[in-house]
Amino acid sequence: MNVIVNRVAEFLYRFPPFSFLEKEDLVNVAQQVEIQYLEKGEILFPQGEPARPNFFVLKEGTIHLVEKTSNGEEIREICDEGDVFGVLALLGKRPYLLTSKIIENSLVYAIPVAVFEKVLEKNSQVALFFAAGFAAGQVVVRQDLSQGQKARSEFKKPSGDNSLLIFSDQSEVKVSEKVLTCTPETPIQAAAKLMANAQVSSIIISGESGFPVGILTDKDLRNRVLAAGIAPIEPVAQVMTSPVVTCRKSDNFSTLYLAMIRHRLHHLVLTEDGTSQSPICGLISDHDIFLSMGNSPAVLIHALMNTQEVAEMRKIRDRAEQMLRYYLENEVAMDFVASVMTEINDVIISQALEIGRKNLASAFPDMDEVPFCFLSLGSEGREEQLLRTDLDNAILYQDVPEVKSETAKEYFLQLGEQVIEVLLACGFDACPAKMMANNPEWVQPLSVWKNNFSDWIMRPTPEALLKSSIFFDFRPVKGNPSLAEELTLHIYEEIRKKKAFLSFMGQNAMQNPPPLGFFKDFIVEKSGEHKDRFDLKGRAMLPLTDLARLLILSHEVVGINNTFKRFEKLGEIEPAYTELFQQAGKAYEILMRMRALEGISNANNGRYLDPKSLGKIQRQLLKNTFTPIAELQEMIHIRFQLDYFRR
Known part of the structure; x- marks a missing residue:
């Protein structure tokens, strides 16, 4: 192996999914890598261009993935060392959703999809790594897939009356640029009068520098002044909320909205550089957010x-x-x-x-x-x-x-x-x-x-x-x-x-035949309305739901019904099988996505799909979701002694 290939292989092996490869496969991939040097300001691929027959790994430098919007360009992702991007080529020929801009001189490894197809076919761990990235909605597939899960969990934390105020990055927020301000020494009554005259629900308190030092809202006037019996002649500094949470006016909708959710804010102050040590340039209210959300x-x-x-x-x-x-x-x-x-x-x-x-x-x-x-x-x-x-x-x-x-x-x-x-x-x-x-x-x-x-x-x-x-x-x-x-x-x-009831459930969970036949092809319906179609629910999803239910019942876990959350919990309970349970959970998410897309595309319940309609990589990704089914069924067979169990 020559020096360059050796260095490429050593670098790739530091990051998933390449760390899952056998040495022979890793060397083969490294030999096919095209090393590209890109200078600051260049474009690797533009938004809307058909996907190329390769995907990319950032060796060094900085690359931004940006989206064209009505207001110009919005940064959606910042690629770092080891990040895998441009992976949509693995899903078929579809245009790039984002433009890749070179921010600093960068080295990129371009890996041909054709080389990787063989790896996907033989290595389910690699296939599930990519598939899980797609299921997690990742534009960039990173080292730790769980980070995407952790970030998304922030959006599900209770905020006000609803715990699920989810958004679309397509939303645009109307920003109030004429912000009402006063000094910290301003009497509370005078500040309230300014708010009443301007017909606004908040006022920003700024220091001599013009930087925000606090905020006073209608709610503060009720709770901190009237209810607390504070004299209206006292300065606003005594009752204002400080320090102030701030963002940049140029931040995207996701960043602004997440900041409001995390800090339980009804108003968000915008400054030129996004810190409280910068001039005020706007204000957003939760009402502004709500109006911007459209079909959310x-x-x-x-x-x-x-x-x-x-x-x-x-x-x-x-x-x-x-x-x-x-x-x-x-x-x-x-x-x-x-x-x-x-x-x-x-x-x-x-x-x-x-x-x-x-x-x-x-x-x-x-x-x-x-x-x-x-x-x-x-x-x-x-x-x-x-x-x-x-x-x-x-x-x-x-x-x-x-x-x-x-x-x-x-x-x-x-x-x-x-x-x-x-x-x-x-x-x-x-x-x-x-x-x-x-x-x-x-x-x-x-x-x-x-x-x-x-x-x-x-x-x-x-x-x-x-x-x-x-x-x-x-x-x-x-x-x-x-x-x-x-x-x-x-x-x-x-x-x-x-306790024998669990063994009966175990037998029942084994009733669904394996999704693949002797020749490793999909087992399809032999007759009837869905002849020659694959039963996605019955042969792939149902086995996973049955297995997750049985195992959760056996551990007497209360309050977790969702299949992929059950597998997540099982991974915590049984550390020796964490990886298997994680694969099963990710596989189930992929199957859910496939069924929903099939249903929406064909105006039906999405249960049956035509394997011939799938591209080669999609077929392989689907087949690889079956791997944890077989392993879990084997576990159930042994754990509940189904060889010795008779009705």
């Missing part, structure tokens, strides 16, 4: 919470589908997308319940006080229902005296019927098996639900195991969650009494 979840959720017109709710849910398409096509992270869609679906259910309760109030005056809980089951219970696929839900209510039992049964059944009617009108599909809250069988008091689960656990017939696979993923959406908690505790108590 925050706006959709706000609209849903303020209407009970079913036709309007349908229109809003249709808009959510458009937003979903945007997120999927731009490779936004799947946990991010799933959380958003779950929140929207939950709000629709909540509004449907309010509609139903109002409609039934006069006919059932005593029933409104009976505690109940609306349960989502199946994929919606797992927070994975992206498309408006089959509904699976139920109603759980508190046991009532015998004299009221028939009335309660009738009330909650009618309530369930009204909810289902609204959900169907909003575009969701009815469950073919009628596992819905308009079916008397699934509208029951707590005692009956406990008996149901006890029966399924103690007598695990094939029908009972089928119901278990759906009902064990229940999630309280609206109502009294303590009822659901009590039912959960009952389930674990019953499983402790009959």
Whole structure:
């Protein structure tokens, strides 16, 4: 191996996914690398240009990935040593979403996709590394994929009334450039008068230099002045919020909005250099943010919470589908997308319940006080229902005296019927098996639900195991969650009494045949409506959901229903298998994305896809998501002693 190839290989081996390669494969890749020297100011590839037959690794220097906007250019990513970018070539011939600008003289390794195809075929770890990057919505695939997950978790922390005010980077915020200011010595009353005259809700306090030293808002006047009995002649410095959180006016929407969420701000001060040691040049309010968000979840959720017109709710849910398409096509992270869609679906259910309760109030005056809980089951219970696929839900209510039992049964059944009617009108599909809250069988008091689960656990017939696979993923959406908690505790108590139930579940989890046949090709449907199509749900997703559920139940983990979150938790519980569980979670996210894209593209539930429609790399990435299925099934087989277990 010559000196240059050796140096290339040594460098690449420092970073994933190249650190996963066997020495022979690493040398082969290094031999094919084209070393490019790029000077400051050059463009490696422009936005909109068809993807080249290679991807890139930054050896040294600095490269910015920028997006053209109506206001010029916006920096989306800053590439650092070892970062992999231009990876969209791996997904097929599609244009670059961003322009790569050379900020400092740089050395880049260009790696031909053709060379890497063979690596992807034989090394599932490498394939899943790239696929996980795509699933995480990464434009640049970095050393530690978990950093993307950590960053996205910030957006899910509660902020005000909604915990999911997710945004689109396409948004533009209207900035107030004429900012009201006063000095620290200004009396509180004088500052309030300035705010009243200008009809604004805040005033910035600036020092002699003109730099911001504090901010006073309407809320501060209420809480810190009137409520605290502070004399209005006191200086604003006594009650202002200080120091001030600041950003640059040129910062993108994501940066500004995230700063407001992290610091729980209603107003954000903008300065020339983004610090408090710089002149003030603008102000943003949370109202400005809200107006800028257009077709974002925050706006959709706000609209849903303020209407009970079913036709309007349908229109809003249709808009959510458009937003979903945007997120999927731009490779936004799947946990991010799933959380958003779950929140929207939950709000629709909540509004449907309010509609139903109002409609039934006069006919059932005593029933409104009976505690109940609306349960989502199946994929919606797992927070994975992206498309408006089959509904699976139920109603759980508190046991009532015998004299009221028939009335309660009738009330909650009618309530369930009204909810289902609204959900169907909003575009969701009815469950073919009628596992819905308009079916008397699934509208029951707590005692009956406990008996149901006890029966399924103690007598695990094939029908009972089928119901278990759906009902064990229940999630309280609206109502009294303590009822659901009590039912959960009952389930674990019953499983402790009959540990063999887990082995029955293990057998059931092994029923799904492997996704690939003897010749390593997709097993497709042999006849019927979906002949020659691959069952993405039944052969790939269902095995993973079954396996995750079984393992979580075996560890008695409460409160985690989502499949990829279950695998994440399992990785913490069983460190020896962390890597396998991480691969399984990432594989499931990829499968969710594929199914949702298939469904949106073909206006169906996305369950069946034509393998012939996939490009070579897409086929290989899909095949590699099957690897953890086989490994997990082998683990289950041994752990639950299925060779020795007989019904």
